[in-house]
Amino acid sequence: WPFFAPLIFQINRLKKERDAIILAHNYQTPQIYHGVADIVGDSLQLAIEATRVTQQVIVQCGVHFMAETSKLLNPQKTVLIPDSRAGCSLASSITAEDVMAMRAQYPGVPVVTYVNTSAAVKAVTDVCCTSSNALQIVEAVPGDTVIMIPDQYLAQNTAKKTQKKIITWAGACEVHETFTAADIAELRAAYPSAKIIAHPECPPEVIDAVDYAGSTAGMINWVKTERPARVVMVTECSMSDNVASETTGVDFLRGCNICPHMKRINLENILWSLHTMTEEVTVPEEIIEPARLAVERMIEFSA
Ligand code: 13P
Ligand code: SF4
Numbered sequence: 001w002p003f004f005a006p007l008i009f010q011i012n013r014l015k016k017e018r019d020a021i022i023l024a025h026n027y028q029t030p031q032i033y034h035g036v037a038d039i040v041g042d043s044l045q046l047a048i049e050a051t052r053v054t055q056q057v058i059v060q061c062g063v064h065f066m067a068e069t070s071k072l073l074n075p076q077k078t079v080l081i082p083d084s085r086a087g088c089s090l091a092s093s094i095t096a097e098d099v100m101a102m103r104a105q106y107p108g109v110p111v112v113t114y115v116n117t118s119a120a121v122k123a124v125t126d127v128c129c130t131s132s133n134a135l136q137i138v139e140a141v142p143g144d145t146v147i148m149i150p151d152q153y154l155a156q157n158t159a160k161k162t163q164k165k166i167i168t169w170a171g172a173c174e175v176h177e178t179f180t181a182a183d184i185a186e187l188r189a190a191y192p193s194a195k196i197i198a199h200p201e202c203p204p205e206v207i208d209a210v211d212y213a214g215s216t217a218g219m220i221n222w223v224k225t226e227r228p229a230r231v232v233m234v235t236e237c238s239m240s241d242n243v244a245s246e247t248t249g250v251d252f253l254r255g256c257n258i259c260p261h262m263k264r265i266n267l268e269n270i271l272w273s274l275h276t277m278t279e280e281v282t283v284p285e286e287i288i289e290p291a292r293l294a295v296e297r298m299i300e301f302s303a
Pocket of ligand 2 (some may be wrong): 087089090091174176201262
């Protein structure tokens, strides 16, 4: 912390001068999450918070699709991302053309798209979802069949909870797809008294073997409410680092992977971003409106 203090101080000062707000995802490092973020949350919370921003500048500490979502909801504001290379294996797994081809194959079937996608994909979508409202959205759209893209595992995990038929796409999160049922069995053997919780981007065999599955905010709430003596968070590593300092009496055990995209954001490039007002996130005019509608419908459905 003493090492980070000068950067944190400068960021917080410059943030005020620039009339900027920092929105940070739960996978950001503790120095960002606790040191400079104004708002932290999961994808749904960050999208909702983006609709309430009063500042002129938004600095998105997360990956590119999150910054795009903030821009869709605030087309008149300046949205900055400290490193525009912060991508996502799910977002890069599908294009707008792929979605149009699926629509042609399944005419009239509603398209529910995970927010972990580009604005161009959102623009050809009926309604977005996140891991915290996926079931709610699938249930809310008309008909008994739904196209749910691009995360095959979120789709499969949701399919287990609904009567509706779900058509999937072969995308996966590179951080969560590598966890296996054998990993969970190993953790259970090593730490018999520990609770194990996971993100629904994990394969169904993992979700079936854990004590709770939910979005990043869902997992944080679960730990804060249940207060298990020992817990393993099967997700991105910063989660337990961030929540550990807010939750006394819980022993956080390691069982995580790092997201290289989330980790592109650091204090140095946040400061640089505020200093130079780069890198600005833009979305083509013709995409903004339809993509924003898909995100707004999601927010309405999950109210
Ligand atoms: P949530 O924070 O919505 O659970 O999403 C997790 C994630 O992988 C974001 O990239
Ligand atoms: Fe994408 Fe997975 Fe990283 Fe989230 S954790 S940004 S879903 S690659």
